[in-house]
Each structure stands twice: as structure tokens, then as C-alpha cells.
Amino acid sequence: MYNKINCDDNHMNKAEPCPICESLGETLFVDFDEDERFPEGFYKLEMVQWFSEAHDLRRCPQCGAYYYFTFETDNDIFCPTHTGEYKRIPGEEAERMLQEYKARLEERRKEYRKQVRKLHGKVIRTLPETEKRIVEYLTDRLYDETCAEDISKDLGIDIAVVEKALESLKEKRVVEEFSYTKELVEKRGFSESFMKYHIRRT
């Protein structure tokens, strides 16, 4: 057993790295266009928080050490760039990143709630309770498109009730529906449903 505390505290670098971390080293930069690859251990890291297409925070499943991952991509025909870099970071730094991300997200949610109120406030005030809850839920998801199954699961509302409420919200032009082709569903790894919903923004 590896002691999680050793890797989470400030002295992480002085502790013996676990076998996965040992195989990874402290940091590595790879150029995928030069056929360079990350060691196998990299793909064992667990995702802690996705920040953007270019950045995320991962964690070693064995000892809990944090890794900050950066991916750069540019599909320029003459000079394509696909590089990745990971860096082991102290637990304190990871905590700070997570807190800053949460604060940024909350700020964006506040801004988005304002927009939704401005656009749909009048209608929202007249909605039955279930529809109101779904609108709040979708608003908090920001620009994510969400399927009825997830809404049902997360809010603990029967799927048939959710589907009926979504129909009604579509009619009231508060919610928009998207249907995806089978190819896109497979490519983006969506589960079950091809239908996704979000708040109408225009």
C-alpha cells in the first residue's frame, strides 16, 4: 500500500514515488506528430477535473499524486501541431486550481442565469414546478446539452414526467432540442439518447 498522505502534502516530491508515478517521472513533453507517445502509465491516471479542451487535472489511482495535463492542437496543413505535456504538481497547487475553477464556473453560471432571466423570465415565472426545476438544472449546466435520462436521474423525476415537461418547454420556446446522427453519437461517446436539450439562447 502506498500512503496517500505522502503524495498529497507539500513533501510529495521527497516521498518514494509509486510504480505508476515512477514510470511517468515528474514531467514529460511529447510531440504526437513526431510519433512520440506518453508512457502507458499516463492512461491509467484518473480524471479529476476537465478545465477545457487544452487543460485538465488527473490523479494517480495508486498514490493520489496530481498531474496537470496540457494538450495543444493546431491542424494547420503546413505545420500541424499536436503536443501534450504533463507535470506532477503538489496537492496544494491542485487544490488551488480546483478552487479557482469552481469560482470561475460559479461566475459564469451567475452571468448565464442573468441572460436566461432576461430572455425567458416572463415565461419562467408562469411555469409549473417540474418545468421550473428542469429550466434551473439546464441553466446550471451552461452550454452543455443534456439528455432526458440524465435530467431524470439527477433530479429524481420519473422519465415520463421529464419527457412531458420537455415537450411543454419546447412549445413555450424556453428549451431547444437537438438530435444527433448515429455517427456523431459514437464519435462523441454519448450514452443511450440521441436527443439533447438546452436553454434556447436566441
Ligand SMILES: [Zn+2]
Ligand atoms: Zn502514483
